[in-house]
Amino acid sequence: MIGRFQWVWRRMHRSLWYRASLYSLAGVVTALIAWVATPWLALPEVFTIGARAVDSILDIIASSMLAVTTFSLSAMVTAYGSATSNVSPRATLLLIEDRVTQNTLATFIGAFLFSLVGIVALAAGIYDADGRTLLFAATLVVIVLVVYQLIKWAGYLTRLGRVRDTIGKVESAASAALGARIENPYLGGEAMPAVLPSGLSTVRAGQVGYVQHIDTAHLGSLxxxxxxxxxxxxxxxxxxxxxxxxxxSAKLDEARIDAIQAAFTIGPLRHFDQDPRFGLIVMAEVASRALSPGINDPGTAIDAIGCAVRTLTPWVEHATGGIGEPESPVRHVHVEALSTQDLFDDFFTPVARDGAGSVEVCIRLQKALRALAVAGDVRIQALAREHMQLLVARCEHAMPLEADRARVKALLDPEPARYT
Structure with missing residues (x-):
């Protein structure tokens, strides 16, 4: 269960400007520490060797970091465009929040500001001999950090924005959101009763958008x-x-209505954090885009199907026999659980619709549904078989060859030998 403040903090913590600002501040402070610390420094003469070279080194860092940062930003924009065209526009949010990219850019910007402040301070003559020595030592540390990030960045650029890497990020985000929902099936609250009490009053949204976060703890405090x-x-x-x-709720006044509305964060876009269905929807978009005539890449669609099975299996195993109650719920705040049927519909319905004409994709879908059925109970098995039968019906209309239709239909047979 994540409170609204913690959720906002996480959102800010994933922003590029946050890390860039933090590293920039660290660079400026590091450059000025040598000046502030000089009254307490008494370095031996041997340590002053090489301190005079700090001017030219800072010039090199300043010019090179500006060029590298510009190149890195261009590479990022290219990767975002590639992900938008070949994967899904919704997946670019995960690329923007990628920590390796953010740390690399923040390091380059911080090193640039460190060198810039150091050059200005040297020109102003605020460093004595000991201060220049300390600045030289700090410059060597910055060089090591920059070289490390450059090597790491060079390897990371080879896969940034690629289809498989982006699919992996979507899978990780969806799995994390679904795992959090397994731990808190009712967002930290209690299960919704089968029948609601009579005489309840309602709280309206008052705005248009997607529900991004629900602060159950805040609701519990009311x-x-x-x-x-x-x-x-x-x-x-x-x-x-x-x-x-x-x-x-049964008891509502104007103040309580405002307090309840404040627990719901509504915005123009969906986010992955509290919304496992969004991750599966993006996976389905990846598969559907790969199956479009313009791309015609059934291998990527099959890859996305495998990601969906890995993501859904823990939920299917958890939902087998009932979701149950959390150990320490927020009392008297009732929330609906995720619907397994909705999760299946979010992924399998669009992929089956767009892949009904591809025999290899349909076979993979049938095997994926059977794998989930094996991991679930009777209700999951009935749901999986319903989707398998719908897939066969779609294939009857989309596949021109009878032999291909027969191969897909044969997978409805529960005989284990047919799935080896």
């Missing part, structure tokens, strides 16, 4: 007893308009 229980009517990822119902 409830003192069961008579004030809050029944959350939406989940992260839901699209709401001004009149959409966010929550319902």
């Amino acid at each position: 409830v003192e007893d069961a008579g004030e229980a809050i029944y959350v009517q939406v989940l992260p990822g839901s699209f709401v308009d001004r009149h959409a119902v966010l929550a319902a």
Whole structure:
């Protein structure tokens, strides 16, 4: 369960400007420490060797870091464009939040500002001999950090924005979100009762957008007893308009309505953090784009199917026999659990629709559904078989060759020998 402040902090922590600002500040402070510390320094004469060379070294760092940063930004923009064209526009958010990219750019910018401040300070004559020696030592440390990031960046650029790397990031984000939902199936609250009490009043959204985050702990702080229980009517990822119902409760006044609305973060875009369905939707977009006539890459679609199976298997195993109750829920805040049917529909329906004419993709879909059925209970098995039958029906219309249709239909047979 993540509170709103923690969620906002995570969002900020993943922003490029945050790391760039932090590293830039560190570079400026490092360059000025040599000046501030000079009154307390008494370095032996031997350590002053090479300190006079710091001027030219800082000039080299300043000019080279500016060029490298510009090149890196161009490479990033190219990678984003490649991911948008070949994978999914929604996947570029994960590239923007990539830590390796952010750390590399932040290091380059920080080194540039360090050298720039050092050059200005040297020109102003604020360093004595000991200060120049300390600045020289700091410059050597900066050079080591820059060289390390350059080597790491050179290897990372070879796969940044590539289809497989981007699919892997989508899979990781979806798996993390689904894993968090397994730990907190009701976002930290309690299960929604089968029948809601009568006489409930509703809290409307008041704005248009996607529910990005729900602060269950904040909702819990508004409830003192069961008579004030809050029944959350939406989940992260839901699209709401001004009149959409966010929550319902028996006791509502204007102040409490405002407090409940404040627990729901609504924005123009969906995010991966609390929204496992969004990750599966992006995976399906990757597969559908690969199956389009313009790209015609069934291998990427098959790869995406494998990612979806790996992502869904822990949830299927968890949902077998019922989701259950969390150990220490927020009392009297009721939230719906994720629907396994929705998760299956988010991925398998669009991929089956767009891949119905490809025999290899259909065979992989049938095997993927069977793998999930084996991991689940009777309800999961019935759901998987329903999708398998729908896939066969789609193939009947999309595949011109009877032999191909027969191969896909044969996978409905539960005989284990047919899946070896």
